[in-house]
Amino acid sequence: MSEYLLSVQKREGIGRGNSRRLRAQGQIPAVIYGTSGNRNLAVAERDFHMLLREVAGSTAVITLKIDENESINALIHETQRDPLTDRFRHIDFLEVVAGQLIHAHIPVHLKGESIGVKNGGVLEHAIHEVQVHCMPRHIPEYVEIDISTLNVGDAIHLENLPTLEGVTYDGEPDMVIVSVGEPAKAERTATEEATEEAAAAE
Incomplete structure (x- = not known):
């Protein structure tokens, strides 16, 4: 199947206040769950919309590029949207590891x-x-x-x-x-x- 690349950032702060600040800056709070541990991330809203256009309603393995030395393969597990604005409020990613049943x-x-x-x-x-x-x-x-x-x-x-x-x-x-x-x-x-x-x- 096709693979796609998405740049993400590590997110140190958590909580509603931090999430609101991220969204105000055009970022979407996110979490990746998997065998390497759960991590808090931030994704540029613009980049995520571009990814969804590429994926076009299909399931895809996404390479989350955290920095120059670290990347994780993942699936989009769940998204949350604002009921009024329809903007993304949160993204859950699921880590994909070769050889492990998912x-x-x-x-x-x-x-x-x-x-x-x-x-x-x-x-x-x-x-x-x-x-x-x-x-x-x-x-x-x-x-x-x-x-x-x-x-x-x-x-x-x-x-x-x-x-x-x-x-x-x-x-x-x-x-x-x-x-x-x-x-x-x-x-x-x-x-x-x-x-x-x-x-x-x-």
């Missing part, structure tokens, strides 16, 4: 247009990311599902996802990833919502 969240990409949707059905994409465990060299950038043969009433479950070398999916096998619902169901739901809203307004 757990990662992988995006689910849909391919094609289902027969059921063409006939008026409603596409319901229930799960946008799946959790997997594998060795770092086997981390997929995404999982692609062909939905072109899905008819009304059909569904793709976790157990139906494509087999990927060295990758094991975590979760219940019957978990629904994507399905096509009946048009009448969508109409009933809209009617019920309208009725509930009218009752609430009285």
Whole structure:
């Protein structure tokens, strides 16, 4: 899979005050968790946005360059955004070590247009990311599902996802990833919502 480079800085201070000062300077507070120990970092907001554009919705191993003599491979594990400004407030990275099993969240990409949707059905994409465990060299950038043969009433479950070398999916096998619902169901739901809203307004 592709690898990307992101320059980061060591962050000595912690706490809300320090985090506010970092954000005011265009930095995002971050933490990396892993076998080499947890570390507090700071990431330039501009650099992180550029990285996300390069990654473009895929899972990627990122080389965090701390200084001239130290780099750590990592995955973006979780991000927090400000609900009002949508700016990043915090980033959690997960260290990736060659030869060590890791757990990662992988995006689910849909391919094609289902027969059921063409006939008026409603596409319901229930799960946008799946959790997997594998060795770092086997981390997929995404999982692609062909939905072109899905008819009304059909569904793709976790157990139906494509087999990927060295990758094991975590979760219940019957978990629904994507399905096509009946048009009448969508109409009933809209009617019920309208009725509930009218009752609430009285």
